[in-house]
Structure formats: C-alpha cells, structure tokens
Amino acid sequence: METYLAITAIWGVYLTAVVFFVGMGVRxxxxxxxxxSPVPLGMFPKPETKGARVAKMLKDTFLAPHxxxxxxxxxxxxxxxxxxxxxxFVGHGRLLAExxxxxELLGEEGMNAFAAWSGSIAGSLMLVGVIYWIARxxxxxxxxxxxxxxxxxxxxxxxxxxxxxxxxxxxGGTIHADTYREWFLSLLRLRPQIPEKxxxxxxxxxxxxxxxxxxxxxxxxPFSKLVHAIGAFSTNLTRSE
Amino acid sequence: xxxxxxETIAGVIDKKMxxxxxxxxxxxxxxxxxxDACHQYVGTGDFKxxxxxxxxxxxxxxxxxxxxxxxxxxxxxxARDPDDNLLDELYESCYACTGCxxxxxYCPFSIDTQWIVAVGKAILIAAGRGQExxxxxxxxAIFKGENVEMFRDVLVSGFKDIEAEVxxxxxxxxxxxxVDKHGADILYVALAGAHSIRPAAVIFHEAKVDWTISLFExxxxxxxxxxxxxxxxxxxxxxxxxxxxxxxxxxxxxxGHAYRVADIFYEAWTQxxxxxxxxxxxxxxxxxxxxxxxxxxxxxxxGRVTYHDPCQIARNGGIFEQPRDVVKALTDDFVDLVxxxxxxxxxxxxxxxxxxxxxRDVRLKSGSKKVEQLRASGASVLACPCENCRLQIxxxxxxxxxxxxxxxxxxxxxxxxxxxxxxxxxx
Numbered sequence: 001m002e003t004y005l006a007i008t009a010i011w012g013v014y015l016t017a018v019v020f021f022v023g024m025g026v027r028x029x030x031x032x033x034x035x036x037s038p039v040p041l042g043m044f045p046k047p048e049t050k051g052a053r054v055a056k057m058l059k060d061t062f063l064a065p066h067x068x069x070x071x072x073x074x075x076x077x078x079x080x081x082x083x084x085x086x087x088x089f090v091g092h093g094r095l096l097a098e099x100x101x102x103x104e105l106l107g108e109e110g111m112n113a114f115a116a117w118s119g120s121i122a123g124s125l126m127l128v129g130v131i132y133w134i135a136r137x138x139x140x141x142x143x144x145x146x147x148x149x150x151x152x153x154x155x156x157x158x159x160x161x162x163x164x165x166x167x168x169x170x171x172g173g174t175i176h177a178d179t180y181r182e183w184f185l186s187l188l189r190l191r192p193q194i195p196e197k198x199x200x201x202x203x204x205x206x207x208x209x210x211x212x213x214x215x216x217x218x219x220x221x222p223f224s225k226l227v228h229a230i231g232a233f234s235t236n237l238t239r240s241e
Numbered sequence: 242x243x244x245x246x247x248e249t250i251a252g253v254i255d256k257k258m259x260x261x262x263x264x265x266x267x268x269x270x271x272x273x274x275x276x277d278a279c280h281q282y283v284g285t286g287d288f289k290x291x292x293x294x295x296x297x298x299x300x301x302x303x304x305x306x307x308x309x310x311x312x313x314x315x316x317x318x319x320a321r322d323p324d325d326n327l328l329d330e331l332y333e334s335c336y337a338c339t340g341c342x343x344x345x346x347y348c349p350f351s352i353d354t355q356w357i358v359a360v361g362k363a364i365l366i367a368a369g370r371g372q373e374x375x376x377x378x379x380x381x382a383i384f385k386g387e388n389v390e391m392f393r394d395v396l397v398s399g400f401k402d403i404e405a406e407v408x409x410x411x412x413x414x415x416x417x418x419x420v421d422k423h424g425a426d427i428l429y430v431a432l433a434g435a436h437s438i439r440p441a442a443v444i445f446h447e448a449k450v451d452w453t454i455s456l457f458e459x460x461x462x463x464x465x466x467x468x469x470x471x472x473x474x475x476x477x478x479x480x481x482x483x484x485x486x487x488x489x490x491x492x493x494x495x496x497g498h499a500y501r502v503a504d505i506f507y508e509a510w511t512q513x514x515x516x517x518x519x520x521x522x523x524x525x526x527x528x529x530x531x532x533x534x535x536x537x538x539x540x541x542x543x544g545r546v547t548y549h550d551p552c553q554i555a556r557n558g559g560i561f562e563q564p565r566d567v568v569k570a571l572t573d574d575f576v577d578l579v580x581x582x583x584x585x586x587x588x589x590x591x592x593x594x595x596x597x598x599x600x601r602d603v604r605l606k607s608g609s610k611k612v613e614q615l616r617a618s619g620a621s622v623l624a625c626p627c628e629n630c631r632l633q634i635x636x637x638x639x640x641x642x643x644x645x646x647x648x649x650x651x652x653x654x655x656x657x658x659x660x661x662x663x664x665x666x667x668x
Contacts, residue, residue: 030263037259039509041353043342044559045583064349067274069584074274078349142273144288145297147319150271223310231268232350238261239351 002199004208009183010192012215023222028230042241057237074136081129087122088164091115094177095184116172123165130158153224159213163206171203180207242324246368250323251306253367254299257360258307265352266303269293275344275354280587281337284607292344295334296357298327299364328370335361335467336372337600339591339607340498341552346583362467371466375593378462379471386478389456396420396456403435407442412661416446421486422453427525428488428517430455430479430499432628437494440651444526447658448534453486455479459499460628464506465593473510476502483517491519495626495649497553497591504558521554523626526654527563530570537570537657544621544646545574546653549611549634550585551627564650568624571657578614586610590633608637615643622646624653 047053059065068075093099094115103111134154137146167175175197182195198204221227275292276282282290289295304311304320311320321327340355365371385392397420404418418438419425429445429452431437438454445452457478463471480503483491493499504519529535548568554560561582569575578585589607594600611634615623623645625631631647638645656663 027267031260031267034258034260034263037261037356038512039506041261041356043345043351043556043583044561046559060349060351066347067349070277070347071274074272078272140273141286142276142288142291142294145271145273145291145294147271147297147317149317152317225268225270228268228270228350231264235261235264235268235350235352238264238353239345 001204001208002194005194005198005204005211008208008211008215009194010187012211013187016215016218019219020221023219024227024230027222027227031231031234040241041238043239046240053237053240056240057233060236060239061232077129077132080125081133084122084125084129087118088126091119091122095181096188097181098177112176115177116168119168119172120165123161123168126161127158127165130154130161134158149224153217153220153226156213156217156220160210160217163210163213167203167206167210171201171206175201175203242322247322249367250302250364253364254303254307254360257363261353262356262360263307265296265350265357266300267308268350269296269300269352270350271297272349274347274349278344278347280341280343280589280610281339281603281607284589284609285603287603289330289334290337290603290607292354295338295361296352296354298331298334299357299360301327302364323364323368328365328368331361332365332370332372333600334358335365336375336592336597337594337603339552339587339589339594340557341587341591342557343552343584343587346556359467359469363469366466366468371468372593372597374596374598375462375466376468378596379466379468379475382458382460382462382475382478383471386457386474389478393456399435400438400454403438403442406435406439407446410439410443410655410660410662411446413446416442418442419453420456422451423486424488425451425453425486426489427452427492428455428479428483428486428490429453429492429494429522430457430459430503431494432460432496432499433458436649436652437496437628440649440655441494441522443655443658443660444529444535444651447536447660448529452492453488455482457482459493459496459503461499461502462593462596464498464502465596469510472502473507476507477511480507480515483515489517490525491515491517492522492525493519494522495551495628495651497551497558497627497629500558500560501553521558521560521563523554523564523567523650524560526651527567530567530654535654536659537654538659539571539573539657541657542572542622542653545576545619546572546622546624547576547578547615547618547620548581548650549578549588549623549625549630550582551625551630552585552587552591554626555585556583564624564626567650567654571653576618576620578618586614588630588633588637590629590631590636591627593629595629595632604633605636605640608633612637612641612643615645620645622648622653624648624650626650 047056106114179195179197186193271293273293279292301319301321302323304318311318335358338358342355345351345353400418408414408416427450429441461472461475463475493503500521548565588611589604594604625647635647638647
C-alpha cells in the first residue's frame with residue numbers, strides 16, 4: 001500500500017499539478033495569441049454597457065438560463081452536478097486548514113457530522129450526475145455524437161466520485177479531515193509523507209485509488225473539452241459583443 | 242482523397258482560424274442541448290442536422306491538424322483526415338444550415354454553429370464542392386457590379402414602369418423613382434423585383450423623403466455561398482454607390498441577411514468606417530409613422546395579424562420592436578407567435594436554401610415548428626419581412642393548407658394608407 005500511495009498520492013500529485021497548470025497555461029496562451037475575428041459574433045438582445053455585458057456573461061455562464069428553458073431536465077442534472085462539485089471542492093479546502101468559525105460554532109463532533117452530511121450529499125449528487133450523463137450518452141438518440149473522449153472523461157470522473165464516496169461513506173466515521181490534512185500539507189511543504197493512521201487502515205487503498213483517478217482526470221483536463229471551465233467565460237462574452 | 246486536397250482543406254481552417262473559432266471547437270461538451278433548438282433537427286430527426294454534429298465534422302479535422310492532443314491520440318477525438326464521406330456530409334449539413342443561430346441562443350457556452358458552418362462552406366469551396374447555384378448567383382451579382390453600364394438602360398426603364406404604378410397608387414403624377422440623385426438623404430437598396438421597390442417608393446413619396454434608388458440589389462448570394470470575399474464585393478457595389486452619391490443613410494429592404502451584411506459585417510470585413518448610417522426599411526417606416534410623416538389607418542387590413550421575426554433581422558440583427566410597432570399601427574387585432582423575438586423559430590428558408598432545389602424536402606420538413614406556431618396563433622395574415630422567409634412560409638402555407646395571407650410588411654403599410662389608387666392588393 002505504501003508504494004501505491006507513493007505513486008498516486010505523492011509523486012502522481014506533483015506530476016498532475018505540473019501537467020494541469022502548464023497544460024491550462026498553454027491552452028490560454030493559444031487562445032490569447034490567436035487573433036480575434038474582426039466580425040462581431042454577438043447576438044441580440046445585447047447589453048449596451050461593458051458592465052452589463054460582463055454581468056450577462058456571468059449569469060449565462062453560471063446559470064445558463066437559456067439552456068434551462070429548452071431542456072429543464074438536463075439543466076437540473078448538470079446544475080446539481082456542478083454545484084455539488086463546487087461544494088466538494090470547497091469541502092476539500094479542509095485539507096489546507098480547518099474552516100474558520102464553523103468548528104467553534106458546531107464543536108468538533110458537530111463539525112464532523114456537518115462534513116459527513118454535506119460531503120455525502122455532494123458526493124451522491126455528483127454520482128447521480130455522472131450516471132445521468134453516462135446514460136444520456138449511451139442510450140440517448142444522439143449517442144452517435146459522442147466520441148471516446150466523452151466516455152473516458154466520464155469513466156475517470158466516475159472513478160473519482162465513487163472512490164471519494166467510498167472514503168466518505170465507509171471510512172467517514174473513523175478517519176477525519178485532520179488526518180488527510182497532515183498528508184496534504186506534507187505535500188505542500190515538499191516533505192511528503194503518508195500518516196501512520198492511513199497506512200494502518202484499509203482507507204489507504206481508497207485514498208490511493210481516489211487519487212489515481214483524480215490524477216488522471218486532472219492531467220487530461222487541459223487536453224479535453226473540460227477547458228469549457230474557463231473557455232465558457234470567453235465564449236459567453238462573445239455572445240454580447 | 243489526394244494529399245494536395247487534404248493540405249488545401251487544412252489550409253482553409255488555418256486561414257479561417259480565429260480565437261472564437263478555436264474556443265468553439267475546444268469547449269463544446271457535446272451535451273446536445275442544441276438538439277431541441279434546431280428546426281431542421283426537430284423537423285427531420287436526421288442526425289446530420291444536429292448543430293453539434295455539423296460542428297463535429299470540422300472538429301474532427303481540426304483535432305487532427307491543429308491540436309497536439311488530437312495528433313497524439315487521434316482515436317480519442319475521432320480526429321481524421323477529411324475524405325469524400327466527410328465532404329458529402331459537410332455539404333448537406335452546411336448548405337442546409339439556415340444560419341439562424343437558434344442553437345447559439347440556447348447553448349450554455351453560446352457556441353456559434355453558423356461561424357463553424359462558414360468554415361465548412363469555405364472548405365467545400367476550396368475542394369471544388371461549393372453549392373453551384375449559390376456560386377453562380379454570386380458571380381452574376383459581381384459581374385453586374387463590374388459592368389453596371391451594360392445593365393443601366395434596362396434597370397432605368399424598369400424603374401419607369403414601377404414609377405407609373407406609384408403615380409397611380411399615390412394619385413400624384415409627379416411621383417418619381419429617382420436614380421443617381423447626388424446628395425439625396427437616403428439610398429434605397431431594393432431587391433430584384435418590383436415588389437420590393439413599389440411599396441417603398443410609395444412610402445418615401447408620401448413621407449416626402451429626398452431619396453434615390455440603387456442600381457444594385459441588397460441580396461447577397463456570396464454570403465450564402467460562403468465566400469466572404471465575394472460577399473464583400475457584392476455589398477461593396479452599393480456601399481461605393483452610396484459614397485459616390487454622398488447620401489446620409491443607406492436603407493436596405495425587408496430582406497434579412499442583407500441587413501446583417503450591411504449593418505454588422507461590412508465594416509468589419511473592409512475595416513473602413515462608413516460615412517453614412519445603415520438602416521432597415523422597417524426601422525425607417527416605424528420612424529415615419531411615429532413622426533406622423535405617413536398616415537396609416539386601422540381597419541383596412543382585415544383579420545388577425547401576426548408577425549414572424551426573420552432570424553437575421555431579430556436574433557442576429559437586433560430589430561425586434563420596430564416591425565411590431567409598425568404592424569400594431571395597422572391593426573387592433575395583433576397576436577405574437579409563441580415563442581417570439583430572440584426565441585423565434587426559424588422558418589427554415591434562410592441561408593440560401595430556398596435556391597437549392599435538391600434540399601427542398603428537408604426545407605419543407607424543417608418548417609414543422611413554424612407551421613405549429615402559425616396554426617396556434619389563429620392569425621389569417623402573416624406580416625413577414627425577408628424574402629426567403631416569405632418563399633418558405635408560402636410553400637408551407639400551400640402544403641399544409643394554412644389559409645394564410647403571407648405579406649411583406651411594407652405592402653401592408655401601403656394597403657393601410659388612405660391613398661387614391663389604393664384599391665386592391667397587388668401581386
């Protein structure tokens with residue numbers, strides 16, 4: 001288990017960080033250095049002022065109100081997934097430091113219970129979202145539109161979410177954020193080590209596999225359609241230029 | 242397909258590459274939300290008309306030649322060399338696309354499929370597979386621009402015939418259709434055909450406008466064909482004429498794409514600032530009615546009236562309210578189609594498809610949503626700018642027995658004007 005974790009939860013994380021940030025940087029550089037179309041590609045109704053354009057872009061990007069109107073079911077699943085993913089991302093902030101205020105308010109027990117609840121909800125919603133997308137791609141009338149990239153990403157995402165949920169639901173009661181924080185901060189301090197508590201428990205296999213999928217997912221991210229995570233701001237701004 | 246053609250096709254994508262195109266090709270998640278937005282996919286259920294699929298064909302080639310991940314693992318993206326099958330499908334999906342951009346409206350990333358389709362058309366042209374009829378019409382328009390003296394006498398005598406009708410309608414023997422009038426306020430660029438000139442001339446005459454008529458048409462088959470250079474040359478004909486005559490305003494007819502080309506694209510294409518403004522005829526008519534420069538009476542148009550937003554004027558041109566205000570000035574029984582304005586369904590006749598005989602079937606099938614909308618409105622008169630929309634909706638009208646009168650808005654305006662010669666609607 002120690003070797004497995006050294007690969008996926010230590011060296012894999014470093015490699016992933018490099019590939020992800022360099023890859024995203026290159027992608028943004030490519031976009032930035034390609035000349036803009038001289039033809040305005042906006043559509044109407046179009047806000048008059050720059051501020052209103054940016055506000056509309058943010059609304060279109062974060063809420064996608066037009067998509068909601070045309071396909072409410074897809075919108076609900078997609079929104080639930082993205083909001084849950086954001087929640088999970090914020091929750092993972094506990095790897096860096098304990099949240100302010102909340103622990104004092106809830107106490108240690110209360111904080112763990114809160115994390116268990118919110119993490120479980122987010123993890124479940126993400127799982128539902130991924131399964132919905134897999135079903136939509138596999139059984140929808142437009143499955144021919146899908147390319148292997150789509151399935152690869154969903155498979156990786158499924159791995160990330162299932163293993164994250166595994167850690168949450170199976171080991172959530174015994175291993176808490178402070179243990180994982182020890183591991184994560186050791187990575188940041190460049191003196192990586194896996195805490196004894198993890199090595200002593202089977203959670204190590206879960207963490208290792210969760211990190212294996214996460215590494216692969218994030219390393220592939222900049223080379224996939226997931227660059228919509230940053231590109232959508234730009235394309236939605238083009239809408240009202 | 243030989244290496245040279247493949248190289249040419251990759252070269253076209255390279256030449257057409259802009260930041261927006263790159264982002265559109267990079268970010269599409271293939272979520273297929275666009276499937277319910279496209280009248281052609283909804284009307285036919287044919288996979289090749291799914292907007293994301295139209296773009297996907299270009300993406301396959303883009304991934305192969307312009308994306309390192311696509312070169313490294315082509316199978317992941319189905320990245321491939323263009324072949325005859327790809328070009329066959331590209332031809333059908335790109336030249337059928339009406340460029341309505343309804344898919345862009347609903348896309349969570351606002352991907353402009355028309356912008357990608359334009360690259361598809363450029364690829365087809367470079368590979369010698371451009372749509373022939375559209376290409377010929379474009380070349381004829383450019384030929385006319387270069388040899389206008391050859392056409393002048395025929396045109397002027399045509400204008401004289403229409404002038405006689407205008408005199409009859411207005412009851413004013415002095416009414417004219419001025420040609421080549423230097424220093425006029427307005428240059429009106431009509432379509433080929435008296436129907437787009439006669440009512441406009443009546444309105445200009447009644448509003449006592451200092452105007453002159455262009456020797457050229459506003460329609461732009463270069464734009465439909467997918468050749469920006471040709472499209473520019475075609476629009477340039479009347480833009481140069483307007484500069485030569487020193488007019489203050491160029492007014493384009495009800496035609497949809499002509500407005501978008503003249504008002505939104507032309508300055509970007511030529512990188513020059515035009516010394517006059519470009520208006521749509523319905524903006525101008527709305528102005529005349531609101532300023533009291535022409536008189537229209539309610540009650541002269543019988544039956545419930547509805548209005549169809551042509552995509553290039555409304556969603557893509559920003560003119561939503563002026564035509565409605567015009568129509569509402571003519572009748573108390575106005576009803577809007579549902580949905581309308583930016584969400585209006587494309588009728589299925591845009592983008593030059595009405596001129597492509599081989600695509601007649603898909604065109605008529607793609608009108609199914611428009612037919613539903615029109616039926617639900619309970620209207621008996623459709624006020625419909627844009628010649629292509631009218632041709633398509635008239636076909637749908639016949640095919641489905643809708644019993645609609647499909648009318649140009651300016652025809653309805655003239656009909657509602659209390660004029661001595663205004664007895665019956667004219668063909």
